[in-house]
Amino acid sequence: MQVILLRDMDNLGDRFEIVTVKNGYGRNFLIPRGIAQIANKPNLANLEVIRKQEEAAELQRLEEYRGTAALLTARPLRIGVKAGTSGKIFGSVTSVQIAAALREATAIEILRKKIEIPVEVKEVGTYKALIHLHKEVVAEVVFEVVAE
Secondary structure, three states: OEEEEOOOEOOOEOOOOEEEOOHHHHHHHHOOOOOEEEOOHHHHHHHHHHHHHHHHHHHHHHHHHHHHHHHHOOOOEEEEEOEOOOOEEOOOOOHHHHHHHHHHHHOOOOOHHHEEOOOOOOEOEEEEEEEEOOOOOEEEEEEEEEEO
């Protein structure tokens, strides 16, 4: 059975992709949950119209994400932590703390899952974090860890 996916599915395909699945999986799981629809002539014709509308909306969202990325990278963040006399901090800086600092500094809500810290932050200093706003837009935010 061929179906049109209405959203991204791991190990199956991307949104608006036509995939072949077993009949039972398509009829009993994908279609009732609104994840896919049958790939017949009317749905395929409708798919092109929907795909064009989605592409236009995606371009607009991409511009918004680029503006957000520019706003996030405009100035470094300061994160206050408890630290010892040698500069080692108790615990480590996490994506939750970076998300909270971004919310305070820019009033933009960023999900912690979208924040990637390439190195483990265990000392006072300056570090970089990557914020994945979109597949094509990744903002590099500089943050400074200071002792309170």
